[in-house]
Amino acid sequence: MTYKSNPYNTLHIYMLLLLFTFNLVSVFSQSDIQKENIRAKYNSSKLSVFNSELKKDYDQSRDKMVRLAKANGWTISETLSNGSFVELQDVGEDGAPLYYTTLNDNVNHTSRADALHNGGALKLGLNGEGMQVGVWDGGTALKSHQEFGNRVLSADGSEKTDKHATMVMGTLIASGIKEKAKGIIYKATALSNDWTKDKIEVAEAAANGLLLSNHSYGIKTDRVPDWYFGSYIKISQDWDKIMYNAPYYLMVTASGNAQHSRDNDTPIYGKNTDGFDLILGFSASKNGVTVAAAESDIDRKGNIVNATVAGYSSFGPMDDSRIKPDISGAGTNIFTTSSTGTKNYDVSSGTSMATPGVTGSMLLLQQYYERLNNTYMKAATLKGLVLHTADDVQNPGPDYRMGWGVINTVAAADAITNEEYSTVISEDELENGEIYTLTVNSNGTDPLMASISWTDPATGFVNRGTLNDVTAALVNDLDIRIEKDGKTFFPWKLSAANATAAATKGDNKVDPFEKIQIDNAKGEYTITISHKGNLSTSVQNFSLIVTGVEVTQCNVDMPSETNLGEAGDESVVMEWKEAPDTLFEAQFKNENSDDWTTEYTYNNFIELKELTIGETYEFRLKAICTENIGSDYTPKLTFVFEAEGTELQDALDYETLSTDSQMSISVYPNPAVEEISLEGNISSNAAYSIVSTTGITVKTGNASAAKIHVSDLSEGLYILSVQDLRGVKSTKFYKN
Known part of the structure; x- marks a missing residue:
């Protein structure tokens, strides 16, 4: 045997x-x-x-x-x-x-x-x-x-x-x-x-x-x-x-x-x-x-x-x-x-x-x-x-x-x-x-x-x-x-x-x-x-x-806590929060270009190379758990490359950030039938995603919208994630 x-x-x-x-x-x-x-x-x-x-x-x-x-x-x-x-x-x-x-009855429906x-x-x-x-x-x-x-x-x-x-x-x-x-x-x-x-x-x-x-x-x-x-x-x-x-x-x-x-x-x-x-x-x-x-x-x-x-x-x-x-x-x-x-x-x-x-x-x-x-x-x-x-x-x-x-x-x-x-x-x-x-x-x-x-x-x-x-x-x-x-x-x-x-x-x-x-x-x-x-x-x-098994410890949350690391003459390191078993897709480009440069890594950092001092660049990131399952991209982050003095920028409401640096969200009504509303200190450029318990992203959009329609979702439990520069916050809601 x-x-x-x-x-x-x-x-x-x-x-x-x-x-x-x-x-x-x-x-x-x-x-x-x-x-x-x-x-x-x-x-x-x-x-x-x-x-x-x-x-x-x-x-x-x-x-x-x-x-x-x-x-x-x-x-x-x-x-x-x-x-x-x-x-x-x-x-x-x-x-x-x-x-x-x-x-x-209808064969398609059954x-x-x-x-x-x-x-x-x-x-x-x-x-x-x-x-x-x-x-x-x-x-x-x-x-x-x-x-x-x-x-x-x-x-x-x-x-x-x-x-x-x-x-x-x-x-x-x-x-x-x-x-x-x-x-x-x-x-x-x-x-x-x-x-x-x-x-x-x-x-x-x-x-x-x-x-x-x-x-x-x-x-x-x-x-x-x-x-x-x-x-x-x-x-x-x-x-x-x-x-x-x-x-x-x-x-x-x-x-x-x-x-x-x-x-x-x-x-x-x-x-x-x-x-x-x-x-x-x-x-x-x-x-x-x-x-x-x-x-x-x-x-x-x-x-x-x-x-x-x-x-x-x-x-x-x-x-x-x-x-x-x-x-x-x-x-x-x-x-x-x-x-x-x-x-x-x-x-x-x-x-x-x-x-x-x-x-x-x-x-x-x-x-x-x-x-x-x-x-x-x-x-x-x-x-x-x-x-x-x-x-x-x-x-x-x-x-x-x-x-x-x-x-x-x-x-x-x-x-x-x-x-x-x-x-x-x-x-x-x-x-x-x-x-x-x-x-x-x-x-x-x-x-x-x-x-x-x-x-x-x-x-x-x-x-x-x-x-x-x-x-x-x-x-x-x-x-x-x-x-x-x-x-x-x-x-x-x-x-x-x-x-x-x-x-x-x-x-x-x-x-x-x-x-x-x-x-x-x-x-x-x-x-x-x-x-x-x-x-x-x-x-x-x-x-x-x-x-019903956990093949990987990866999750489909958008990467969070993105920061600039060490900068060189023509490069800068981008860092984010670690996540086990997660493949990250990092993309960056000059703001005047239509083409993204794409790189993949299992690390929580990546070096962006061949940058030009004084030029403005955009960066975004997503997590990949399998070929079919991954997060949405993070909101675009921008920075002007100045070698050692490079700082991240974005279109967030910095006044809100300074008064309350921790994002908070809540959803109502819960359970929901037709639509849900978000409450909290949500920035204008924050993005949301709704993910089913099977890991499928069913909706995405701008989180600052007044209401999110959910009438087309099947009954069940969902995870709502909101992402901006401060990180990601998630909550659950039930769709009736």
């Missing part, structure tokens, strides 16, 4: 500077170059062989399907009275016909994706520009609809325009000509395909760099034997193999709408009227994300008031107790595009509508991560991030109705923002017999949460006809534990034998995602990741996500 320790080092100045440089030239989208970067990480020969196998299997199964359909008088396709389209697509290994079927859009609460300006999503469905979307412009491509040449596909496409990329219909990624492009050769086409697209695909359809539940429900079958295995071979690609599927169908007469738990054990086919894959429909009340500040599973949404579990569905999203009464005309719209409900809400939100998170890191997340990281940050509703932990909860795109984006500050997002690998350890300090404010996610190999157990077989489909069983003072904390787990029971904590032997939560965490903890038995692949990649 070997140990691999990851101290999660604090920032290194040179790495930061490189990241700054790279981000200046980042395209912030999935360009051809970025797709090529993904392809370069794949084993192209292995992918080619696998794609050839899929095509061979397709031809063989298609011939078999046509023969059996003729012999048994099976209908090839039909449209049901409820509008669902049904089509024979495959034959199970037991000869059962496998029919694909479409699976018929997922909180609108907070990432232009004008959204997070002010990130993420709308899907340059990103691409794959959509497979019963046909292709109406490309000429006014909401799509020229952003829908018929990738497989299908000429069949489909009502359901058009609705799904609108939920994803509708531009918002009619505001209620605006999609999650309303500036992205989409590859529209019918489902006839879905595995082959997806495998090829994934090999070419596709990140996400949406599948709002599934196998019709009233036309298969009971043993199919909750089973890991060959179809599940094939999709897992696609994702394992292309580890940046993630499939997102609907859980189904069969909760009250009574189609499974022998569920692994309960009676056929209870709604359990109804997930099957590719929705049962280990590595994909399966989406349930939630009916949620979200207040105007983006907080979940309450949430329940929709009355139609299919429940898990998988027969081996795996947690399915994985996540939930809004799916009821969704206003979206219609195929009946280029300017027509419709309202639809179902897990079909919940699924694109999740897919689009995940693509926004990929866009944001790439913007900050110049690379995309692996699929396991993206999946883990979304499950890790979901709103946990009803009982603590996951359940078989709504998975890990309702997707919260804001919380996931905050975790990305706070990487290396209060979040760890790490992609690593575990070799046979190796143990990975990481020591962290809780931040004492938020729950300490740690999770691991991995794309599991597809080889291993496949059910070929056994009813309610509990054999685990998991191949490489990784384990996460947290230890403190001799106590071990375990991850959540569920049991199919008691599907209505609340989640417990223990050894999870079935899920490729494990999460530990420690409320009221204080002090230092050790996270350990290990594995059982031998890894089938000798090495297993995994993604680790940790939140």
Whole structure:
């Protein structure tokens, strides 16, 4: 047994500077170059062989399907009275016909994706520009609809325009000509395909760099034997193999709408009227994300008031107790595009509508991560991030109705923002017999949460006809534990034998995602990741996500106590208050120049060089905690360089300074609803910043203003900092 320790080092100045440089030239989208970067990480020969196998299997199964359909008088396709389209697509290994079927509030608001859009609460300006999503469905979307412009491509040449596909496409990329219909990624492009050769086409697209695909359809539940429900079958295995071979690609599927169908007469738990054990086919894959429909009340500040599973949404579990569905999203009464005309719209409900809400939100998170890191997340990281940050509703932990909860795109984006500050997002690998350890300090404010996610190999157990077989489909069983003072904390787990029971904590032997939560965490903890038995692949990649930790002692206050130090013939030293783990960005320029000279240091001083006697210079300073998190610049300080006689100047009210050199501030009303006012001896050039508890600066401005509007802030606690030459003063206020 070997140990691999990851101290999660604090920032290194040179790495930061490189990241700054790279981000200046980042395209912030999935360009051809970025797709090529993904392809370069794949084993192209292995992918080619696998794609050839899929095509061979397709031809063989298609011939078999046509023969059996003729012999048994099976209908090839039909449209049901409820509008669902049904089509024979495959034959199970037991000869059962496998029919694909479409699976018929505001999606943006429930997922909180609108907070990432232009004008959204997070002010990130993420709308899907340059990103691409794959959509497979019963046909292709109406490309000429006014909401799509020229952003829908018929990738497989299908000429069949489909009502359901058009609705799904609108939920994803509708531009918002009619505001209620605006999609999650309303500036992205989409590859529209019918489902006839879905595995082959997806495998090829994934090999070419596709990140996400949406599948709002599934196998019709009233036309298969009971043993199919909750089973890991060959179809599940094939999709897992696609994702394992292309580890940046993630499939997102609907859980189904069969909760009250009574189609499974022998569920692994309960009676056929209870709604359990109804997930099957590719929705049962280990590595994909399966989406349930939630009916949620979200207040105007983006907080979940309450949430329940929709009355139609299919429940898990998988027969081996795996947690399915994985996540939930809004799916009821969704206003979206219609195929009946280029300017027509419709309202639809179902897990079909919940699924694109999740897919689009995940693509926004990929866009944001790439913007900050110049690379995309692996699929396991993206999946883990979304499950890790979901709103946990009803009982603590996951359940078989709504998975890990309702997707919260804001919380996931905050975790990305706070990487290396209060979040760890790490992609690593575990070799046979190796143990990975990481020591962290809780931040004492938020729950300490740690999770691991991995794309599991597809080889291993496949059910070929056994009813309610509990054999685990998991191949490489990784384990996460947290230890403190001799106590071990375990991850959540569920049991199919008691599907209505609340989640417990223990050894999870079935899920490729494990999460530990420690409320009221204080002090230092050790996270350990290990594995059982031998890894089938000798090495297993995994993604680790940790939140609620203090990765650095840095804080986002503006630097204070700035003073001039020793002066030379052509230089002067600028000094300020020390701050641990803080990188400082210092800028100075001649007052007649437009260009700032920028230097970085971890010290609390810097030497400004090549100055000219008699010239006036300006200086400003900011603190940087991570590439994404830092303070605002201090107010500009000016000085006339006179070698030994140089003195700082600024536009402060020196009369105020002389009568009371210590700044004082107070804020009222507190709590606040619409606006706050500042009181105290605040100078005319003082600057303010409002920072959330997650470290994000949400507002800045001149502190001498009479009032600061806060009506657009979400409910919660904020830190208000005011900075001038005398230093910085901070106070807290609560926004209702």
